[in-house]
Amino acid sequence: MKRQYLLGLVSLLFLAGCADNKDAVPDIPPSDLYTQAQQNLQAGSWAESIKKLEALDSRYPFGPYSDQVQLDLIYAYYKNGDYALALASIERFSRLNPTHERSDWVLYMRGLTHMAQDSNFMHSLFNMDRSDRDPEPVKAAFVDFKRLLERYPDSLYAADSKARLMSLKNRLAEYDLASADFYLRREAWIAAINRSQEIQKTYPDTVAARKSLDIQLEAYKELGLEDAIKRTEELIKLNEED
Numbered sequence: 001m002k003r004q005y006l007l008g009l010v011s012l013l014f015l016a017g018c019a020d021n022k023d024a025v026p027d028i029p030p031s032d033l034y035t036q037a038q039q040n041l042q043a044g045s046w047a048e049s050i051k052k053l054e055a056l057d058s059r060y061p062f063g064p065y066s067d068q069v070q071l072d073l074i075y076a077y078y079k080n081g082d083y084a085l086a087l088a089s090i091e092r093f094s095r096l097n098p099t100h101e102r103s104d105w106v107l108y109m110r111g112l113t114h115m116a117q118d119s120n121f122m123h124s125l126f127n128m129d130r131s132d133r134d135p136e137p138v139k140a141a142f143v144d145f146k147r148l149l150e151r152y153p154d155s156l157y158a159a160d161s162k163a164r165l166m167s168l169k170n171r172l173a174e175y176d177l178a179s180a181d182f183y184l185r186r187e188a189w190i191a192a193i194n195r196s197q198e199i200q201k202t203y204p205d206t207v208a209a210r211k212s213l214d215i216q217l218e219a220y221k222e223l224g225l226e227d228a229i230k231r232t233e234e235l236i237k238l239n240e241e242d
Helices: 002-023 030-043 046-059 066-079 083-096 103-117 121-125 136-151 158-185 189-202 207-223 226-241
Strands: none
Touching (some): 030 046, 046 066, 158 189
């Protein structure tokens, strides 16, 4: 029995060693390894490209491919859904290369990565409303794209960043609208009014801002504030005419 146990243990160790050898990145010249990583990237084999890029990054941290390897890792992590690793790589690259010629792309990828953290496959698949989800990744993405436009107005990524800002603005406005509606349903009339007015002030050109007027009106009616009711009704009418 003892001998069989030892034979089994040796077999497991042998198989584990084979698996490690199979998954190990070959010790080949960095130029060859980088070429393989690029081929994996172009083929969409993100996990394979990440293994090779990580090997290059650890073996040759100051080599001729160093900067490009780090940039490729950011992209590969993002495409593979490893958002925490992508953000960590972005922070590292930005810290080490504050004036790099591709800093606009790095900031753009930061925005995309934060934006992706707000997405969820099942929510998209079933067209589920995400307005009540944590808006922090959206706020971070909004800051990233806004900063890109301020620092690099002529960037290749400026037009797309501007479009994404509008989408993110609508997302944040919808989140605040869900909060206003929550307060209304809980009969917290003042809180509902305050949140509605905040939407109108911060996101005046959104659909959510118009919808918030209805919540505001209902809350004013519950409080019996006739002058406020009249002003809100006039605002609703003006928005309907636009």
